[in-house]
Structures are given as structure tokens and as C-alpha cells.
Amino acid sequence: MTAQKEAPVKITNKDIAQEFLNRYDTFLFDCDGVLWLGSHALPYTQEILNLLKQLGKQLIFVTNNSTKSRLAYTKKFASFGIDIKEEQIFTSGYASAVYVRDFLKLQPGKDKVWVFGESGIGEELKLMGYESLGGNDSRLDVPFSASESPFLVDGLDKDVNCVIAGLDTKVNYHRLAVTLQYLQKDTVHFVGTNVDSTFPQKGHTFPGAGSMIESLAFSSNRRPSYCGKPNMNMLNTIVSAFNLDKSRCCMVGDRLNTDMKFGVEGGLGGTLLVLSGIETEERALEISADYPRPKFYIDKLGDIYTMIQ
Amino acid sequence: MTAQKEAPVKITNKDIAQEFLNRYDTFLFDCDGVLWLGSHALPYTQEILNLLKQLGKQLIFVTNNSTKSRLAYTKKFASFGIDIKEEQIFTSGYASAVYVRDFLKLQPGKDKVWVFGESGIGEELKLMGYESLGGNDSRLDVPFSASESPFLVDGLDKDVNCVIAGLDTKVNYHRLAVTLQYLQKDTVHFVGTNVDSTFPQKGHTFPGAGSMIESLAFSSNRRPSYCGKPNMNMLNTIVSAFNLDKSRCCMVGDRLNTDMKFGVEGGLGGTLLVLSGIETEERALEISADYPRPKFYIDKLGDIYTMIQ
Numbered sequence: 001m002t003a004q005k006e007a008p009v010k011i012t013n014k015d016i017a018q019e020f021l022n023r024y025d026t027f028l029f030d031c032d033g034v035l036w037l038g039s040h041a042l043p044y045t046q047e048i049l050n051l052l053k054q055l056g057k058q059l060i061f062v063t064n065n066s067t068k069s070r071l072a073y074t075k076k077f078a079s080f081g082i083d084i085k086e087e088q089i090f091t092s093g094y095a096s097a098v099y100v101r102d103f104l105k106l107q108p109g110k111d112k113v114w115v116f117g118e119s120g121i122g123e124e125l126k127l128m129g130y131e132s133l134g135g136n137d138s139r140l141d142v143p144f145s146a147s148e149s150p151f152l153v154d155g156l157d158k159d160v161n162c163v164i165a166g167l168d169t170k171v172n173y174h175r176l177a178v179t180l181q182y183l184q185k186d187t188v189h190f191v192g193t194n195v196d197s198t199f200p201q202k203g204h205t206f207p208g209a210g211s212m213i214e215s216l217a218f219s220s221n222r223r224p225s226y227c228g229k230p231n232m233n234m235l236n237t238i239v240s241a242f243n244l245d246k247s248r249c250c251m252v253g254d255r256l257n258t259d260m261k262f263g264v265e266g267g268l269g270g271t272l273l274v275l276s277g278i279e280t281e282e283r284a285l286e287i288s289a290d291y292p293r294p295k296f297y298i299d300k301l302g303d304i305y306t307m308i309q
Numbered sequence: 310m311t312a313q314k315e316a317p318v319k320i321t322n323k324d325i326a327q328e329f330l331n332r333y334d335t336f337l338f339d340c341d342g343v344l345w346l347g348s349h350a351l352p353y354t355q356e357i358l359n360l361l362k363q364l365g366k367q368l369i370f371v372t373n374n375s376t377k378s379r380l381a382y383t384k385k386f387a388s389f390g391i392d393i394k395e396e397q398i399f400t401s402g403y404a405s406a407v408y409v410r411d412f413l414k415l416q417p418g419k420d421k422v423w424v425f426g427e428s429g430i431g432e433e434l435k436l437m438g439y440e441s442l443g444g445n446d447s448r449l450d451v452p453f454s455a456s457e458s459p460f461l462v463d464g465l466d467k468d469v470n471c472v473i474a475g476l477d478t479k480v481n482y483h484r485l486a487v488t489l490q491y492l493q494k495d496t497v498h499f500v501g502t503n504v505d506s507t508f509p510q511k512g513h514t515f516p517g518a519g520s521m522i523e524s525l526a527f528s529s530n531r532r533p534s535y536c537g538k539p540n541m542n543m544l545n546t547i548v549s550a551f552n553l554d555k556s557r558c559c560m561v562g563d564r565l566n567t568d569m570k571f572g573v574e575g576g577l578g579g580t581l582l583v584l585s586g587i588e589t590e591e592r593a594l595e596i597s598a599d600y601p602r603p604k605f606y607i608d609k610l611g612d613i614y615t616m617i618q
Contacts, residue, residue, distance in 0.1 A: 172481050173479070202455045215527075
């Protein structure tokens with residue numbers, strides 16, 4: 001890991017904010033904890049994004065949430081009055097589908113994917129021409145029986161060559177048991193959307209994608225290829241899609257061990273930690289072997305807007 | 310680990326079988342894969358257990374299955390025509406309850422336990438006077454909502470000082486999310502019934518207790534105290550309950566990494582691996598850093614009965 005040797009700079013006034021904005025042409029944003037908390041936009045989110053657009057900055061949104069497709073994300077942005085195109089959004093579900101296509105080189109129309117996760121994964125696969133099984137199939141909602149599950153009694157689908165696993169709030173024994181059967185086949189690739197152990201919601205911290213993927217990893221005695229932040233698969237896809245000059249890019253996020261690590265290990269010109277999500281100022285300044293320090297940090301993203309005015 | 314230096318002896322005739330029986334006064338049996346496979350008794354299970362009783366041997370049954378209570382196990386034995394008392398049975402659910410009582414020293418009538426697992430755990434706790442929450446409570450069967458779950462909206466129960474987690478085929482997001490809330494409290498102990506990643510059933514291998522406990526361990530960033538085989542908590546409880554001479558005890562099981570490890574690390578006089586469960590002859594003879602070799606092995610337990618006749 002390339003350590004951030006200089007102490008992080010807190011953005012506290014107009015001059016620092018202006019200097020920060022001048023340094024970068026492209027901003028990569030994490031979403032939850034940065035732009036909004038669940039279904040509530042953080043203060044001045046719309047205003048700061050509009051300001052950046054007016055300044056000619058390129059905006060890209062990078063989220064480890066795999067439950068929604070990119071299309072569904074554009075609607076979430078629209079509900080906050082923000083006009084964002086599908087092409088500007090990278091979810092860990094989309095990154096997993098890109099990994100299946102560009103790295104594993106599975107063939108659309110031939111190879112199939114078993115999904116342990118919500119609709120955001122299967123929708124992205126479908127757009128690339130891949131048939132997916134599992135996921136939110138309602139036949140998986142019933143209690144598991146080895147002798148009755150339609151996924152076992154007819155045998156496993158021989159065309160399934162990959163499992164993509166992510167957060168699934170419909171997790172049950174049926175889904176875990178059938179997914180394991182596919183993972184027991186050496187020829188089936190094992191892809192995890194993102195390693196996050198938890199996610200914050202309404203003042204609580206709930207089990208994240210990583211906690212489910214690690215359960216499957218333990219039962220199958222296999223390790224997944226993780227696709228979301230901080231994995232470089234995701235960054236490489238973004239840099240290549242937009243032909244970015246990494247030195248003029250800044251990653252903005254609320255987590256040291258995913259967002260800041262993603263920006264630093266990816267060699268981006270800068271990183272901005274916002275304290276409106278999961279991290280504290282103390283953690284931002286701490287030197288740790290587990291995660292890098294950010295180049296800049298700020299209480300919340302919208303403060304840049306109010307400082308610049 | 311005390312390695313078994315001599316090559317394992319295969320019991321193949323009456324002389325070896327007789328010598329094996331003469332060596333030990335007490336036999337500790339794993340159940341599934343040794344006495345039965347699921348709901349089917351293995352050949353001559355009833356006969357060999359009756360023979361051992363006639364020879365004055367002490368029989369103890371030690372299972373990592375926490376889904377059934379010891380009382381429920383006596384009924385399973387009875388269904389195969391075998392008369393076994395509750396006191397002869399040690400499940401990982403019972404071992405966990407003993408750990409809560411004797412090691413953690415929680416107070417019955419005051420301290421409560423949150424259970425992630427099936428009825429076998431709560432029933433054993435109840436017999437010791439502990440109130441348990443969670444488990445098979447039907448309010449946990451409904452889809453999870455942070456703002457509607459009765460386990461969150463009224464606040465966590467302040468008297469819960471321990472989580473016991475085990476195999477739960479009713480696993481869902483509601484159970485995982487609420488269990489995590491208790492594990493996020495430093496004062497709440499974290500006990501796992503058993504580490505088994507999988508268990509065999511009807512020609513398949515399905516996710517075991519360990520795969521669920523490891524999910525909770527990952528989301529909470531904590532490690533559980535495991536109670537089932539091969540953990541010594543279980544053996545110490547048994548040795549103490551029966552005042553056993555360990556040198557005259559033999560552990561009989563079908564798994565190298567739990568049953569044989571349990572017998573060898575526990576310093577029992579002998580171990581017998583049966584090949585009617587999950588292991589092969591090749592694995593029994595292999596020298597591995599991960600698990601010990603057995604002292605004796607045999608195709609199936611009932612063969613001792615037919616050889617002796």
C-alpha cells in the first residue's frame with residue numbers, strides 16, 4: 001500500500017476548498033454516507049454536485065451496493081433532484097458482471113451464472129446477455145428440502161460456470177445450500193461483489209455482503225474474487241471506460257478501508273474522506289497498517305458548497 | 310497435538326476386534342455417520358451397542374448436532390430400538406449450555422441468552438433455569454425491517470449477556486441482523502456450538518453450524534468460543550460427569566478433524582475411525598498436519614459385532 005505520508009488536510013475554509021477543487025478534474029463518489037444516508041439526502045448534496053458540473057468537473061459514482069442496478073440508481077438520484085446518467089454509475093454488481101465478461105470471458109447465450117444476491121446483479125448480467133439463475137427466484141423462498149428443492153431434484157444446471165454472491169436480505173438456508181452445491185464444483189468460478197462486513201442504517205450496523213460471502217467461503221472452503229471497492233478490478237474498469245488521467249482524479253468516500261484504500265492503492269491523485277458516514281476525525285488522522293490516511297477530509301461534502309459561496 | 314505415531318490398525322478379524330474391545334471400558338460415540346445416516350440406522354448398530362452393554366462397557370454419545378435436545382435424542386435412539394438415557398448423551402447445544410453455566414457462570418433467573426439456532430439449545434438452557442430469546446421465535450420469521458422488528462424497536466434486552474450460535478435452517482436476515490446487534494455489545498459473550506463447516510445428507514454436503522457462526526464472526530469482527538468437538542470444553546464436561554479414567558476410553562467417530570482430534574487431543578486411550586461416514590481409508594492412513602491419525606479404523610461399526618459372533 002502506498003502510504004499517505006503527509007498528515008491529512010481538513011477542509012475548513014474557502015481557500016482550502018478552492019485549492020482542493022482546482023487539483024482535480026474528476027471526482028469519484030461513494031454514495032451512501034457521502035451523498036445520502038439511506039433515503040435522506042445529506043445537506044447541500046444537490047448543490048455541490050451542480051456546482052461541480054458547472055465547474056466542468058467529471059462526476060462518477062462508485063458504490064459497493066449490489067442490490068440495485070445502475071438504472072435503479074439513476075432513479076434514486078432523480079428522487080433527490082439530481083440528473084445522473086447510467087454510464088456515470090458503477091455498482092459492485094455491475095463490476096461483478098464486467099469481471100465475468102472481461103476477465104472470466106464467459107460466453108453470453110451459453111454460460112450461465114448462479115446468483116446469491118438481489119436484483120441489481122441479475123439485471124446487469126441480463127444487459128450483457130447472460131442468463132442468471134437463483135437470485136430472487138421465488139422457488140428459493142420456501143423452506144429447504146434436499147429431496148424437494150427443484151434446484152437439486154433435477155440436478156444442477158451444467159451451463160452454470162460462475163457464482164456471483166452479494167448482499168441478500170432474502171438469505172435463507174435454501175439459497176445457502178444450493179449455492180454451496182455449485183461452489184463444490186471446481187469448474188465454477190466464485191465471485192464476490194464486495195467484502196464489506198456491515199453497512200450502517202438508521203443508527204444501527206447490519207450484516208453486509210461480506211458476511212454472507214464469507215459464510216459461503218467457509219462452507220465451500222474456497223476464496224472468492226472480490227470485485228467492489230477496494231478491489232482494483234473496479235478501478236481498472238472505470239479508468240478504461242473514461243480514459244482517465246488518474247493524477248487528476250479524487251476519490252470521495254466515508255470509509256477508510258474501502259474508499260480511501262481504493263483511491264490510494266489505485267494511484268489516484270487524491271482522496272477526500274467525509275465524516276458524515278462511518279468514520280471519525282480520530283480515525284482519519286490515525287496511522288494504521290490496515291488502511292491509508294486520506295489526503296483531505298471534511299465534516300460533510302456539502303460544506304464545500306457552503307464554503308465556496 | 311499428540312500425534313499418533315504408529316500406523317492405524319484396521320480391524321479386520323475376530324482377534325483384532327477382541328483385542329480392541331478388551332482395551333477399553335468406556336466408548337464415546339459420534340452418532341451421525343457412525344450409528345446412523347440421517348434417519349437410517351447403519352447395519353448391526355442395535356446389536357453392537359447391546360453387545361457392548363452385555364460386556365459391561367460404558368456407552369456415551371457425543372454429537373455436534375445442536376438442533377435436537379438430549380431428550381429428543383433419546384427418542385431417536387428409541388426409534389432404532391436402542392434404550393439410551395438422557396445422561397449418556399452430550400450434544401454441542403448441551404455443551405454450550407454447560408459452558409454458560411460452569412465457565413461463564415451466568416446466573417439462572419437473571420442473565421438471559423440470545424440464541425441463533427434451533428430448539429436443541431434453548432431446551433437445554435431452560436432445563437438449567439436460563440431464559441433464552443430468539444431461536445425459533447416466530448416473530449423472527451418475518452422479513453426484517455429495522456423500524457418494525459419488535460427485537461429492535463423496544464431496544465435490546467439488557468439482561469442478555471450471551472449469544473449462543475449454532476446451525477439454524479431457519480436462518481434469515483432478521484435473525485442475523487438482531488444477533489449482530491447483541492454481538493456488538495462488548496459485555497455479551499459469544500459462544501458457538503460447533504465449528505463444522507458442512508454436514509452430509511442424502512448424498513449432498515450442506516452448510517453446517519460453522520458456516521453460520523463464521524458469518525456472525527465476520528460481521529461482528531469477533532471470535533466465538535466453540536463448545537462442540539474437538540473443543541476440550543466438551544471432553545472436560547464428560548470426564549468430570551462420569552469420573553472417567555481417560556486411558557480406558559475410546560472415541561469412535563467418522564471425522565478426523567473433529568472426532569479423532571477430540572480423542573487424541575483429549576488424551577483418551579484410543580480412537581476408532583469408522584469409514585461409514587465422511588472419511589476414506591486413504592485419509593485414515595495419511596499423515597497430515599491438520600488432523601491426527603486414528604489408533605484403529607474399520608469399515609463400519611457393526612462389523613465388530615459380526616466378527617465377534
